[in-house]
Amino acid sequence: MPEAAPGPQIVEAYKTYLPPFNAAKTVRLLLRYVPPQYVAGLKTIVLTNQQAMSHDQRRRKLWSRRRKVPMNRVRGRYFQAWKGNPAWIELFVDKIITDDFFSRMAMRIPLARAVGVGEVLYHEIGHHIHKTQRPEYREREDVADDWDPKMGRTFLRTRYWYLIPLLKLIVGIYHLTTKSGLSRKSPGTKAGSLPAQ
Numbered sequence: 001m002p003e004a005a006p007g008p009q010i011v012e013a014y015k016t017y018l019p020p021f022n023a024a025k026t027v028r029l030l031l032r033y034v035p036p037q038y039v040a041g042l043k044t045i046v047l048t049n050q051q052a053m054s055h056d057q058r059r060r061k062l063w064s065r066r067r068k069v070p071m072n073r074v075r076g077r078y079f080q081a082w083k084g085n086p087a088w089i090e091l092f093v094d095k096i097i098t099d100d101f102f103s104r105m106a107m108r109i110p111l112a113r114a115v116g117v118g119e120v121l122y123h124e125i126g127h128h129i130h131k132t133q134r135p136e137y138r139e140r141e142d143v144a145d146d147w148d149p150k151m152g153r154t155f156l157r158t159r160y161w162y163l164i165p166l167l168k169l170i171v172g173i174y175h176l177t178t179k180s181g182l183s184r185k186s187p188g189t190k191a192g193s194l195p196a197q
Contacts, residue, residue: 007031008042008089015052019093021107023047023117027091030118033155034125042128043086045121049094076120078127078144087132089124096120111160115152122151 008031010024027045050072060071075095081087096116097107106112126147130136136143157164 007034007036007039008045011044011046013046013048013052014093015049017049017051017094019047020097020104021113023091023093026113026117027121029159030114030121030155033158034122034151037133038125038129038151041081041087041132042089042125044088046088046090047093048090050092051094076124078124078131080128080131087128089121089128091117091120091124093117111163114155114159118152118155119148122148125151 010027012024024047027047031039031045053071057071073095074092076089076091079088079090097103103116107116123144126144127140129147130140130143156167
């Protein structure tokens with residue numbers, strides 16, 4: 001197991017909200033599997049909920065992939081270093097974990113928690129890497145999307161190495177069933193389309 005390395009400070013700032021699990025502990029665990037150079041210069045990771053923002057902040061829209069996205073759909077944000085202030089990340093835990101029953105039950109499982117939070121955390125760290133260490137001339141969201149699975153695979157291979165064969169089997173079955181289900185031709189339908197209900 002990797003040694004805990006000094007890294008970003010984790011701050012919890014919720015308003016009338018309590019996550020159904022220890023979110024700070026999950027983020028600390030995920031950070032242990034990120035090489036220290038990737039988080040160099042990243043000062044803080046703030047764990048919060050959307051209710052903690054002001055009314056005006058909640059009504060804002062952010063640009064993402066050349067379109068505006070309402071704040072109520074945002075799960076995390078990266079803030080680059082600016083005018084002497086260090087870079088930081090904000091994670092909206094209430095948006096990472098939806099209020100539906102399945103999501104709340106899944107979050108009781110350590111692996112599901114790590115994957116759910118890690119997907120957003122590693123994406124935002126990808127923005128930091130892109131900005132500070134490996135600039136690319138591509139859409140910044142695409143670059144960050146590429147970093148999430150890279151760090152996620154490292155985490156899974158190191159922390160949950162014994163589950164990899166089972167996960168591969170499940171993913172393989174899922175892909176086989178979804179591909180064959182969508183491409184199977186039924187009477188009265190085109191290949192690749194679903195029959196009318």
